[in-house]
Amino acid sequence: MNPSRHHGGRQCGTSYDVAREAGVSQSTVSRVFRPGTSVAPATRARVMAAAARVGYRPNAIAASLITRRSNLVAVVISNLTNLHYPEVLAELTRRLSAEGLRVLLFTLSTESEIDAVLDQIWRYRVDGAIVAARLSAKQQAAFVHEGVPLVLYNRPGHDGIASSVCCEAASGEQLLIDGLLCAGRRRFGLIAGPADSAVGEARIAAARARLEAAGLLPVAEERGDFSHASGLAATRAIIAAHRLDAIVAANDVMALGALDVLRHEAGLAVPADVAVVGFDGVAPAAWPAYRLTTVRQPVEAMTDAAVRLLLTRIAEPGRPAEQLLFAGALVPGATAPLG
Amino acid sequence: MNPSRHHGGRQCGTSYDVAREAGVSQSTVSRVFRPGTSVAPATRARVMAAAARVGYRPNAIAASLITRRSNLVAVVISNLTNLHYPEVLAELTRRLSAEGLRVLLFTLSTESEIDAVLDQIWRYRVDGAIVAARLSAKQQAAFVHEGVPLVLYNRPGHDGIASSVCCEAASGEQLLIDGLLCAGRRRFGLIAGPADSAVGEARIAAARARLEAAGLLPVAEERGDFSHASGLAATRAIIAAHRLDAIVAANDVMALGALDVLRHEAGLAVPADVAVVGFDGVAPAAWPAYRLTTVRQPVEAMTDAAVRLLLTRIAEPGRPAEQLLFAGALVPGATAPLG
DNA sequence: CGGCCCGTTGCATTCGAAGTCATTTCCTGC
């Protein structure tokens, strides 16, 4: 029926080759390699031996075609350079592997690539997707339309179409801001993220809200893009024009940039002159050179939840979307006196 | 023939649905979606319209089965937490996407997982693999046997079986060590990587060789695992027992750990008391808090070469393996006076 | 006006495994 051709490069045999070699049918070979099927021990042994002889490897592509399960999960990450995301990616990959799912990785250099990425996602018939990138309502709806379970990571789910896992900003910022206020800080500078970043906006909005609750307005505000360089630039701009006693950055990497400018360019003492706080809990923030006071996202719990949400939606496509919120944990550090 | 069933969740139509809708054969639909085939403009338009109506998406899985090209490339990275690798991964993904290839990502928590990963790689019939993890000779040979083009990233190719792209250690370490020697440093401490890391060993061996050429032996040696924490530990151990004037670390992250201990625990001045050098050129090394003197791997050139090597081996499977070496570029920094 | 050639198109087959259904085998209990 299906003897393996030897055209060009060598290739591993098919289930038909194994079947012929073992003197059984292809169905039996298939059953041997599929858990939960009943095959006589003797037959199984014969098939395994034959498979070893011909170097048989089940073809996941062929299996996907008929089972309509590719065991692939698309993971979309917008900026891997953000230091926080490699950690997320590593955790996601680890957990997905443990569940027998493979990761099809997409990274975005610019947000405009997203439509091309989605097209590829549809083509590969992934079983689901975990997206840490901005998706419009229309794009989120496309996942429903294509029947691909979607979990958003640290991005808001539009109209409850998609499931999502987020680290809630309010309580974390509250801890930071209230601490600073208690310690007597009054002149705050804010370093926001890009305007189109929901997490960034949420954090800065939360910070601003706490200040307002205390009857204060930020003395200065600048926008960065979450990068260290933008943290440097924003801080230079702020301190050139204003006298501050606290800087609140939308993420750790910009906060580290702020620290660098304050200490190494402005000659200011942290936290004596100016306190600095961030958000994320990236590894370098904890290094002795910085010891940044920040809020750490519970990456383990969040990635675990993301995978779990995805699995349940794969298992039960009809299931309604869930939005999970996680609270960050205060990491005291040494860059802010927290009353 | 093949009308789309509506079992359970909605799914997008097949080429047969489009064919029926457009009044053409399935072959024609296939041709419309495949570049380099000849279809009458009018027909193409009809098919495109029909495809839009039924929401057709070419099924890459089905196409892979018959073409024997999955357009998937396995990327295996051993420790994403190493700060250098996220950058490599981002570049690789970007370049592979540009070539129409998708990334199947595998990360390793422990080296023992590698065999399970290889098994998955065979099953998915990837077109090629880029591996930044330790592979035994046997494992490398398996790629040849399975007919999967392999490019090793910063790992030595065994017996020229596999292609590889490496950042050569000798010239970089020479620049660093000779500079330190010129500046009068004589009492060196080395922080090596794990014994099974080829790059780590190569760098430390190169450093030692330069010292020997100058008639010196390292005063102290410790081993880390490339992590910041291990850099801290190694440095504590070294300075507790010896008086040094230079520390050479096998990578930047450990060097940053060394800096942290020297400055914030030991109260030593860098570079006045002790100079520190690393290797890689990771982003935080250039931040004002550190300004580490190091050698930067040419990530752009290396990833570009890795992808290019892979593409040519995919195109011409018979082609012999190539080993490419790249030289790192000195990043002067402020942690070492380079004579 | 006929023949030829090329651009289009359809038919039929193929890729490799999974699973349905029918058949065989063997064991059990009466």
Added chain:
DNA sequence: GCAGGAAATGACTTCGAATGCAACGGGCCG
């Protein structure tokens, strides 16, 4: 010794697109 049933196995179909080959049609040239 035979009916009943469970386990094991095989024949056959299916998933969705790509492609070799044959057929068709139109334009061009002689």
